[in-house]
Amino acid sequence: MEKLVIEGGIPLKGEVVIGGAKNAAVAILPAVILADKGEFVIENLPQIEDIKCLEEILKSLGANVEEVGEGALKIDVKGVKDFRALSEEVKKMRASYYLLGSLLAKFGRAEVAFPGGCPIGVRPIDQHIKGFEAMGAKVTIEHGVIKAYTESGLKGAHIFLDVVSVGATINIMLAATKAEGVTIIENAAKEPHVVDVANFLNSMGAKIKGAGTDVIKIYGVKELEACNYSVIPDQIEAGTYMVAAAATQGDVVLKNVIPKHLESITAKLLEMGVIVEEGEDTVRVYCKKRPKGVNIKTLPYPGFPTDLQQPMSTLCTIAEGVSIINESIWEGRFKHCDELKRMGAKIKVEGRIAVIEGIDKLSGAEVAATDLRGGAALVVAGLVADGVTEITNIRHIDRGYEKIEYKLQKLGAKIKRVK
Ligand SMILES: CC(=O)N[C@H]1[C@@H](OP(=O)(O)OP(=O)(O)OC[C@H]2O[C@@H](n3ccc(=O)[nH]c3=O)[C@H](O)[C@@H]2O)O[C@H](CO)[C@@H](O)[C@@H]1O
Numbered sequence: 571m572e573k574l575v576i577e578g579g580i581p582l583k584g585e586v587v588i589g590g591a592k593n594a595a596v597a598i599l600p601a602v603i604l605a606d607k608g609e610f611v612i613e614n615l616p617q618i619e620d621i622k623c624l625e626e627i628l629k630s631l632g633a634n635v636e637e638v639g640e641g642a643l644k645i646d647v648k649g650v651k652d653f654r655a656l657s658e659e660v661k662k663m664r665a666s667y668y669l670l671g672s673l674l675a676k677f678g679r680a681e682v683a684f685p686g687g688c689p690i691g692v693r694p695i696d697q698h699i700k701g702f703e704a705m706g707a708k709v710t711i712e713h714g715v716i717k718a719y720t721e722s723g724l725k726g727a728h729i730f731l732d733v734v735s736v737g738a739t740i741n742i743m744l745a746a747t748k749a750e751g752v753t754i755i756e757n758a759a760k761e762p763h764v765v766d767v768a769n770f771l772n773s774m775g776a777k778i779k780g781a782g783t784d785v786i787k788i789y790g791v792k793e794l795e796a797c798n799y800s801v802i803p804d805q806i807e808a809g810t811y812m813v814a815a816a817a818t819q820g821d822v823v824l825k826n827v828i829p830k831h832l833e834s835i836t837a838k839l840l841e842m843g844v845i846v847e848e849g850e851d852t853v854r855v856y857c858k859k860r861p862k863g864v865n866i867k868t869l870p871y872p873g874f875p876t877d878l879q880q881p882m883s884t885l886c887t888i889a890e891g892v893s894i895i896n897e898s899i900w901e902g903r904f905k906h907c908d909e910l911k912r913m914g915a916k917i918k919v920e921g922r923i924a925v926i927e928g929i930d931k932l933s934g935a936e937v938a939a940t941d942l943r944g945g946a947a948l949v950v951a952g953l954v955a956d957g958v959t960e961i962t963n964i965r966h967i968d969r970g971y972e973k974i975e976y977k978l979q980k981l982g983a984k985i986k987r988v989k
């Protein structure tokens with residue numbers, strides 16, 4: 571089993587290039603199945619385990635997938651004949667649920683094993699199912715497999731989501747691209763990755779309007795074709811490096827970012843006394859003194875993203891004063907706090923609230939990543955702690971951060987991966 575070993579206490583300095591957005595890419599790869607002709611070239615894919623998993627899944631369904639450069643894939647889906655995705659890879663990741671929308675739209679039926687993903691709370695898919703059913707599909711769950719079936723094809727429908735769900739919004743969008751008539755999603759998620767997936771589908775010939783607002787209209791089309799596309803930069807990877815720069819009182823320039831997508835993070839860091847300078851596609855973060863504690867409530871976009879709550883909580887552990895974090899999306903997203911406490915952090919968690927009393931210094935310890943962003947929170951903790959931190963269970967981190975140790979080494983950190 572691999573682990574990350576970090577000698578802390580070094581301010582991060584230099585430039586880091588941010589990769590493609592995990593949560594856009596993991597929807598775009600299942601979406602390729604929808605193409606009726608042509609060959610895709612998709613660039614700026616993050617080099618992470620979730621993408622490797624999806625490559626394997628696409629191949630097992632019959633697609634031809636070829637690496638054509640760093641983070642670039644050429645994909646031909648004319649060999650995809652199977653509507654069943656039941657492999658182990660499907661169960662390893664969350665976003666495999668997007669195969670439901672794609673396969674259902676393509677074949678009128680889909681059988682997909684229950685997805686995995688981060689253990690951050692109950693992760694229902696009732697809103698996805700509600701959407702498919704409204705479009706005329708019959709959905710059952712049997713022996714850990716979600717089965718969706720339609721006899722006479724999907725029909726456009728008016729769907730009001732009960733909760734703002736990224737997954738349900740994208741999955742319904744995928745299913746609706748080729749449905750007969752118009753589908754309207756109300757109370758849709760507005761995250762940058764939702765917009766990116768809509769842009770990708772439109773590049774294939776879909777007619778999707780309103781992505782980025784809370785009403786999305788999808789006008790069904792008969793045919794879709796492959797396209798060339800470049801995935802947007804990862805808002806959450808960028809936010810993690812911003813937090814790491816602030817925590818280590820460093821000076822880091824992030825390249826290949828969309829500053830607009832980072833606004834809620836930038837605002838919180840500014841509130842803490844960190845300096846953030848936006849360029850056109852860069853952000854510089856530096857900090858010369860101890861940041862101040864803040865209150866954070868996670869919310870759907872454009873609110874503060876839940877996926878950055880955990881790295882941000884590490885910054886709060888060493889900030890001046892008390893911080894209160896309200897995690898409104900996932901009820902189980904404070905598991906990493908027990909690990910931070912092993913490093914001396916003063917955190918009290920009650921339900922969805924964490925009260926963090928800032929201390930001068932964390933101290934290095936042996937800790938285990940509980941989930942993807944919880945793992946990133948521990949990496950940030952290791953970078954600032956006194957002494958050595960060893961992080962195990964790093965498969966979680968590898969699901970969503972590309973070359974994390976190389977990127978941090980380039981910024982001056984003493985971090986290595988050991989067996
Ligand atoms: C692969 C991917 O993109 N993962 C992201 C996606 O997860 P995911 O798509 O699973 O998250 P959702 O946006 O669907 O979930 C948001 C909230 O809605 C609830 N809910 C969701 C679906 C449903 O059918 N019923 C229901 O009640 C969930 O319990 C949660 O409280 O968005 C989350 C919220 O930004 C992020 O933390 C994840 O990183």
Ligand SMILES: C=C(OP(=O)(O)O)C(=O)O
Binds near residue numbers: 877942
């Ligand atoms: C929770 C996350 O991922 P997933 O939904 O893929 O588990 C995340 O990216 O923070």
